Amino acid sequence: MDAPLFSFDSLSPDCSCADFLLAYSMLARREQRGFARVAWVCEKWRDYFGDRPVSSLTRPDISRYIDFRRMHGLSNSSINREISVLSAAINYAVKRWGWNISNPVSGLYLKMPEGRTRWLTxxxxxxxxxxxxxxxxxxxxxxxxxxxxxxxxxxxxxxxxxxxxxxxxxxxxxxxxxxxxxxxxxxxxxxxxxxxxxxxxxxxxxxxxxxxxxxxxxxxxxxxxxxxxxxxxxxxxxxxxxxxxxxxxxxxxxxxxxxxxxxxxxxxxxxxxxxxxxxxxxxxxxxxxxxxxxxxxxxx
Structure with a gap:
């Protein structure tokens, strides 16, 4: 079944997270490398927040999502990749659509362990x-x-x-x-x-x-x-x-x-x-x- 068409400029901060993230995943298909990963992550956020207005999202909401994903066994790096997608979507709406909202993701990235450096003698x-x-x-x-x-x-x-x-x-x-x-x-x-x-x-x-x-x-x-x-x-x-x-x-x-x-x-x-x-x-x-x-x- 084809995804519904959106008039992106008509979306507002009060639209549902489900509609907003579906629209952003469609944009990713048009404009980004790795769009399949972006679309998959957007679906996770849509399932979690559903009809909540984007403008109602707060830092505690994002923190609860982080705890939810940790309960499902995700690593810090995987969770960071997911919250980076939401952050990028909101920043896109602010810069390209003129939305006047703050980004609730800011400052919530998890601490990452040092990268692996195993090498051969x-x-x-x-x-x-x-x-x-x-x-x-x-x-x-x-x-x-x-x-x-x-x-x-x-x-x-x-x-x-x-x-x-x-x-x-x-x-x-x-x-x-x-x-x-x-x-x-x-x-x-x-x-x-x-x-x-x-x-x-x-x-x-x-x-x-x-x-x-x-x-x-x-x-x-x-x-x-x-x-x-x-x-x-x-x-x-x-x-x-x-x-x-x-x-x-x-x-x-x-x-x-x-x-x-x-x-x-x-x-x-x-x-x-x-x-x-x-x-x-x-x-x-x-x-x-x-x-x-x-x-x-x-x-x-």
């Missing part, structure tokens, strides 16, 4: 690559090599097309539609990453000439999942507590340990701000020791 990486080379998943070895040497996300690699690989300039182009934050970035390629890509190109030319996909199956379709083969390789290599995304952390951790500045790492990872990159600052070689050594001569 060189010896662990060597074991993993050795096992992956023998895997029945013929793309796994090159997938891991590319991940460890570029810091690209899983989706960025699995959706990678040959037209965005430049062997001459030694870089990959990621347009905004391919990246998490919607911003274009170039990914520089070192020798190992280039070798992994040439290996995939040889496979493509032998099996499915002309296919646009870097990671593809023998039938020409793109590889959609690598999780099962990756977990098998981890088990055979004796590596615990490690996920695919942790290869991105490994890339970052290795570079910081070798003295690469955080500002350069930020650009390599495609972070929106240096704050996201600072989780790796503690790995910088001898940085804090050099700082306190400045005082050695003060009392000499």
């Amino acid at each position: 060189r010896e662990e990486a060597s074991r993993l690559l050795s096992v992956a080379r023998e895997s029945r998943a013929i793309h796994l070895h090159d997938f891991i090599r590319l991940a460890l040497n570029t810091g690209m996300r899983r989706g960025e690699m699995l959706r990678l097309e040959w037209r965005r690989v430049d062997f001459t300039a030694k870089r990959i182009l990621l347009e905004g539609i391919h990246t998490k934050n919607g911003k274009r970035r170039y990914v520089p390629l070192n020798r190992t990453a280039l070798d992994a890509l040439r290996s995939r190109l040889h496979f493509r030319d032998q099996k499915v000439p002309g296919s646009p996909w870097v990671f593809l199956q023998k039938n020409g379709k793109p590889v959609l999942q690598v999780g099962f083969a990756f977990r098998q390789a981890l088990e055979k290599a004796g590596i615990e507590d490690f996920h695919i995304h942790d290869m991105r952390h490994t890339f970052a951790s290795w570079l910081v340990q070798e003295g690469v500045p955080l500002s350069e790492l930020r650009d390599l990872l495609g972070h929106s701000s240096i704050t996201q990159t600072e989780r790796y600052a503690h790995l910088a070689p001898g940085g804090l020791h050099k700082a306190v050594q400045i005082l050695d001569d003060f009392l000499a």
Whole structure:
């Protein structure tokens, strides 16, 4: 059944939360990346507040919703994502529709734990690559090599097309539609990453000439999942507590340990701000020791 059509400009702060959030989810479908997630979250808010006027929402109302979602086992990060959708919807109405209401979500975001920074040692990486080379998943070895040497996300690699690989300039182009934050970035390629890509190109030319996909199956379709083969390789290599995304952390951790500045790492990872990159600052070689050594001569 098709959703009802709205005249968005006719909505007022006194309309129901159900109508307002349905309208906003329809706008998200037209204007935003990740609209499916926005629509799903809007439905949760609609179920909870129903016919309540938007203008009647208060901070205690939002707090009760947070407690309600906690009772259902959601993590702080998941709840924060949900309240960010409501906050964005109200801010949109204020800025675009001229609503004169305050945002009850303001200041209610939950404290987040430090991000995960599990990374491989060189010896662990060597074991993993050795096992992956023998895997029945013929793309796994090159997938891991590319991940460890570029810091690209899983989706960025699995959706990678040959037209965005430049062997001459030694870089990959990621347009905004391919990246998490919607911003274009170039990914520089070192020798190992280039070798992994040439290996995939040889496979493509032998099996499915002309296919646009870097990671593809023998039938020409793109590889959609690598999780099962990756977990098998981890088990055979004796590596615990490690996920695919942790290869991105490994890339970052290795570079910081070798003295690469955080500002350069930020650009390599495609972070929106240096704050996201600072989780790796503690790995910088001898940085804090050099700082306190400045005082050695003060009392000499």
